Amino acid sequence: MGILRTFALGGIHPPENKLSANAPIETLPVPKQAIVPLGQNLGAPSKPIVKKGDEVKVGQLIAEAGGFISTNIHSPVSGKIFKIDNAIDGTGYKRPCIIINVADDVWDDTIDTSAEIVSEIKQSPEEIIDIIKNAGIVGLGGATFPTYVKLMPPPGKTAEYLIINGVECEPYLTSDHRLMLEKGREIIIGTRILMKALNVKKAFIGIENNKPDAINHMTELVKSHDDIEIQSLKVQYPQGGEKQLIKASVNREVPSGKLPIEVGCVVQNVGTAFAVYEAVQKNKPLVERVVTVTGKSVKKPSNFMVRIGTPISELIDAADGLPENTGKIIGGGPMMGKAITSLEVPVVKGSSGILIMEEGESFRSTEGPCIRCSKCTYVCPMGLEPYLLSKAAKLSNFEMAENESIMDCIECGSCQYGCPAAIPLLDYLRLGKLKVGQIMRNRK
Amino acid sequence: MSNFTVSGSPHIQGDESTKKIMYGVVIAMIPTVLFSIYFFGIDAIRVFLLAIVASLFFEWAIQKYLIKGPLSINDGSALVTAILLALNLPSNLPGWMVIIGALVAIGMAKMSFGGLGKNVFNPALVARVFLLVSFPVEMTSWPKPKPITEGLADVITGPTPLGIVKEGLGANKTMSELTPELPTYTQGLMGNMGGSMGEVSALALILGGIYMLWKKIITWHIPVSMLLTVAIFSGIFWGIDPEHYADPVFHMLTGGMLLGAIFMATDMVTSPMTKEGQLVFGFGVGLLTILIRMWGAYPEGVSFAILIMNAAVPLINMGFKPRRFGAKPGVALNN
Numbered sequence: 001m002g003i004l005r006t007f008a009l010g011g012i013h014p015p016e017n018k019l020s021a022n023a024p025i026e027t028l029p030v031p032k033q034a035i036v037p038l039g040q041n042l043g044a045p046s047k048p049i050v051k052k053g054d055e056v057k058v059g060q061l062i063a064e065a066g067g068f069i070s071t072n073i074h075s076p077v078s079g080k081i082f083k084i085d086n087a088i089d090g091t092g093y094k095r096p097c098i099i100i101n102v103a104d105d106v107w108d109d110t111i112d113t114s115a116e117i118v119s120e121i122k123q124s125p126e127e128i129i130d131i132i133k134n135a136g137i138v139g140l141g142g143a144t145f146p147t148y149v150k151l152m153p154p155p156g157k158t159a160e161y162l163i164i165n166g167v168e169c170e171p172y173l174t175s176d177h178r179l180m181l182e183k184g185r186e187i188i189i190g191t192r193i194l195m196k197a198l199n200v201k202k203a204f205i206g207i208e209n210n211k212p213d214a215i216n217h218m219t220e221l222v223k224s225h226d227d228i229e230i231q232s233l234k235v236q237y238p239q240g241g242e243k244q245l246i247k248a249s250v251n252r253e254v255p256s257g258k259l260p261i262e263v264g265c266v267v268q269n270v271g272t273a274f275a276v277y278e279a280v281q282k283n284k285p286l287v288e289r290v291v292t293v294t295g296k297s298v299k300k301p302s303n304f305m306v307r308i309g310t311p312i313s314e315l316i317d318a319a320d321g322l323p324e325n326t327g328k329i330i331g332g333g334p335m336m337g338k339a340i341t342s343l344e345v346p347v348v349k350g351s352s353g354i355l356i357m358e359e360g361e362s363f364r365s366t367e368g369p370c371i372r373c374s375k376c377t378y379v380c381p382m383g384l385e386p387y388l389l390s391k392a393a394k395l396s397n398f399e400m401a402e403n404e405s406i407m408d409c410i411e412c413g414s415c416q417y418g419c420p421a422a423i424p425l426l427d428y429l430r431l432g433k434l435k436v437g438q439i440m441r442n443r444k
Numbered sequence: 445m446s447n448f449t450v451s452g453s454p455h456i457q458g459d460e461s462t463k464k465i466m467y468g469v470v471i472a473m474i475p476t477v478l479f480s481i482y483f484f485g486i487d488a489i490r491v492f493l494l495a496i497v498a499s500l501f502f503e504w505a506i507q508k509y510l511i512k513g514p515l516s517i518n519d520g521s522a523l524v525t526a527i528l529l530a531l532n533l534p535s536n537l538p539g540w541m542v543i544i545g546a547l548v549a550i551g552m553a554k555m556s557f558g559g560l561g562k563n564v565f566n567p568a569l570v571a572r573v574f575l576l577v578s579f580p581v582e583m584t585s586w587p588k589p590k591p592i593t594e595g596l597a598d599v600i601t602g603p604t605p606l607g608i609v610k611e612g613l614g615a616n617k618t619m620s621e622l623t624p625e626l627p628t629y630t631q632g633l634m635g636n637m638g639g640s641m642g643e644v645s646a647l648a649l650i651l652g653g654i655y656m657l658w659k660k661i662i663t664w665h666i667p668v669s670m671l672l673t674v675a676i677f678s679g680i681f682w683g684i685d686p687e688h689y690a691d692p693v694f695h696m697l698t699g700g701m702l703l704g705a706i707f708m709a710t711d712m713v714t715s716p717m718t719k720e721g722q723l724v725f726g727f728g729v730g731l732l733t734i735l736i737r738m739w740g741a742y743p744e745g746v747s748f749a750i751l752i753m754n755a756a757v758p759l760i761n762m763g764f765k766p767r768r769f770g771a772k773p774g775v776a777l778n779n
Contacts, residue, residue, distance in 0.1 A: 009766075009767070009769055012458070014456060014458065015456075092450065171456070243769065243770075247769075253769060253770045253771075254770055255770040256768065256769070256770045256771070258770075326448070327448065327449050328448050328449040328450075328451075328455065329448050330453075330455055334453075334454060334455040334456040335453060335454045335455075335456070336453050336454070337453055337455065338453065339448065339449065339450040339451055339452075339455070340448065340450075341448065341450055355455075357455065361455075361456070362448075362449040362455075363449065364451060364457070365457060365461070368462050368519065368560075369462075369559065369560050369561040369562070370561050371465070371521075371560060371561045371712050371713055372561055372712050372713050372717065373465065373712040374712070374717040374718070375460065377717055377718060378719075380766070381769065382768065382769040383766045383767050383768040383769045383771070384766070384768070385717065385765070385766060387717070388717075405768055408768065408769065408770075411453075413453050413454030416454050416457075417454050417456065417457060417458050418458045418460055419457075419458075419460070420460040420461050420462045420464065420465055421461075421462050421561075422457060422461070424452070426452060426453065426454065427452050430452065
């Protein structure tokens, strides 16, 4: 085997801990009550179009896009609207949610719920983009950027390559891995649909080589075609970052402050490709997704197909319960995930996993003085100097932070992970980004 | 309902720690320490113990009564400074001078800047140079190494190989006339030559360097660029006039060259942050060392060269930024 592709700058290799890699996707029963937050995408929150007491079916539109960068939301369950009220979501804040009391599981008639795989793509590119927009599909890797926006390059820019992200570089998470193994054909069709929408001739599917079974399976599926290529990538975090994956796949660097389309690339997650398949071929909007439930003390690390709006307590119960020694619950992976404050937080479109951490691993080490070892600089995938940026932010020297490209930080946390003095570098970097962002907006 | 910890990502931490790095350096110094005890005997043990006890005491006392910060003697940095200081001293140095050295290293060069990570100059080197200019006689009468196995006879002092060359060339002798007085390469490699405790065995120092490279405590950039610079410059002059200039291998094996290249110039706190900057830093140290050795007043120049380059580190850090993602190689993106 030759030298594996990967990105060039920085990177770390934390323990992979893919405990649930061999657990097949299990479909979870519908919850008794679904809590559907209105803010599930990057951008403006959606606007509800139902009211208390309305009867809804699975897949029925319940909230409309609230702006250009926003999405539709469909009812993930059937039943009666209980109320539209504030409830705690994954951000830790109480935010507007549509709360539905579930009755039965009645699907909208237009949705094809059969198991048959439809491979012929009949729709035109415009129709495809329209369907994806209406189906409320967002980036399912966690960023939740509305998918249809990425499919409409700004004037003067054209896409040359579609890159499908099957990297799953976050430790513990296995939802994309399982999806590739179990829904590989659908993902390939979804990839073709996206290629058609973008009018690109070539797609790459990047998978880290800690998932050889997925690489083999997907390679087998595209054997007779050369317009889709499976790329085996060296395991290195944060390879799932859009810019890092583009560098690894096609060796192009997205300039600072620009989008991937600048270098002719569009990146979509494998989960998104699957959702696109379901929306275009089966007329099924985004009402469910795969969520990994894992952790060192979790009795049954699992991958569940769950409806959006299901409280995470139900997922944890299905994984044989919350361990006694739980200290922290994370929505997402351990590197970029968010700590969750309550077990009633619902699954949203961007939920890729629930990581349950033991008490012993839930606390940070005591911060010591910076010894200028420069390890943060060596591992930064964006070529930044986290020690300098964090100091600038700490001293409120935001001009310096801006000049030193703080806005390029992708918040991957590699710097803080490797810091021998356990300095919370990313805390300071986030603060710096927030302030510099405000200053930049005010300047306009 | 239990309460869960909430904090920002990342939620996992690598297994690096300041302590691990510092004790890693200590482990890397063990071969050198053992060689110096082998060659200088009880005297060496005396200097090591004095330096360690005094350094830890000053670190503790200053942190507790002047800085009033959390206890810092456990982090291993004072121990590293103490051993490095001892390796930079002759084994027959009077005890009270060792203690003054520790006070200068810890008190003046490290704690007065605010403690670990904040000092500009390498503490052990500041102390070495302080002692050298304050007590020139004691700091330059080097005991001849005598393996401990040959019994505890009186120690004979003599000049270092670099001293012999400096004085000899100054007295218009040629290198071939001086060669009989100089150690052979094998002696240099094993450590059988005059010098400070840590300057004697090249082999032990290289072993320590390999360990630190393996443990990723240091990168190759500073030692390689420094030694390469020394080899090239001394090689040019030796190639032109071998009778009046020592050869590159001699320069490598003698004096504080390897001790400096492996343990002193690579000090994280006082060296540049990027690998490009580290190459420049190593080049500067190498060049200054050769300049001082060939034309300076002192036979040895490594300590001065490193201290001078320490002062240039903030400037190097400004000039040599890492390559930003999305920028052309070597160009920092400022937007």
